[in-house]
Amino acid sequence: MRVFDVPEARPDTAASSITRKRAIFHNAVVFAMDAGLISENLIPRISWSLPEPVDEEIDPASVPNPELARSLLRAVGNQGKRGRRLVAFFGCIYYAAARPAELLELRPSQCHLPRRGFGCIRLQKTRPRSGRGWTDSGETHDQRGLKKRSRKAVRTVPIPPQLVALLRWHIEAYGTAPDGRIFRTLRNGLLHESSYGEVWARAREAVLTPQEYESDLAKRPYDLRHACVSTWLSAGVAPQTAAKRAGHSVTVLLRVYTRFIKDTDDAENAKIAARLAGPVT
Structure with a gap:
């Protein structure tokens, strides 16, 4: 043995x-x-x-606000050819709350990219990195359905014009891999965490102060996903809608993002006050 x-x-x-x-x-x-x-x-x-x-709650101190997130995306694009090819990738994490592994199989046929207004992407596969010894195909990335969903499940996520523009530009500039994938390495391979993580680290260094760089603020590309969901909640999107778009259950969403939901107390109180306006008889 x-x-x-x-x-x-x-x-x-x-x-x-x-x-x-x-x-x-x-x-x-x-x-x-x-x-x-x-x-x-x-x-x-x-x-x-x-x-x-x-404690599974997301710490707000680690989540970039919209202004910082946009600055980080610009810093990614300023890193030459390698960085420019990753702007739309990181944009999908930030604007669509996509998990990085879900984007490795994204194809133009799964994207609705109108010239104006909101579009959408349909996520249906994930390619987590498992190592060659743990996949049936012998490849480093396994091929599965969406996280905790059946292999046939599809998650449709409406995307804002900012991401529509990024994806249109990326596809026009770089085309797709021979098998149709939008995001790929220079040699048409699958993106690796170590590769895009290095680009992300340089973007943080370029944008953040030394104190912020040493903190947990936007430490991982995955924090862009947290930023997206927290932005939805702060904007007043219903938790059940945010959960559906992020691929969470409502229970998980409320447990993980509870601090961001609490941040909307003032806005919610104003809605309640307006609804209850009138003399007390």
Whole structure:
């Protein structure tokens, strides 16, 4: 029997995720026993306890406001050929709350890009990076349906004119990969986190003050997704609509973005006051 070193869970991993992955691993071991690959399940002998629950709320201090987000997108485009090819990619994360892995399979046929007004994109596949040893195809990126959805599920996200313009420009300037993908490397490969993460780090360095750069403000490209959802909520978009567009359940949305929903108290109070206006009899 070959012994594998199992890496420790990240300290910010949700307890529910750890429990789910442990159950999956247990089932894999049971399957291996049934197949005669191993003779004994040693998991029950491992001393283990569920870690303390991690606060899943997004810290507003890490989320860029609209002005900063636009400055960061401009800084990405100022990084030469490599950066210009990533502006629309980061734009999709910011303006459409798309997960980076969902954009690796985006094609023009999934985009409605009118010359004026809002358009939309239809997200239906994701390409998370798993490593060659963990995919059936032998490629570094697996091919799956949307997160926690069936393989046939499609998420339609209305996109503002700013993103429509970015996508129209990107497709006109760079075309698509031979298989139709919009976003790709210079050699038509799939984008890697290390590659676009490096561009993002340079954009932060160019825009932020030294103190901000050392903080968690817009630390990861994924923070653009949080910025998008928080902007929707702050603008008064109904939580159920924001959840549908972001690919969340309403329960998760309310749990993760509760601080941004609380920030709308003044606006909501004004609506209630207007509705209740009139003499008390």
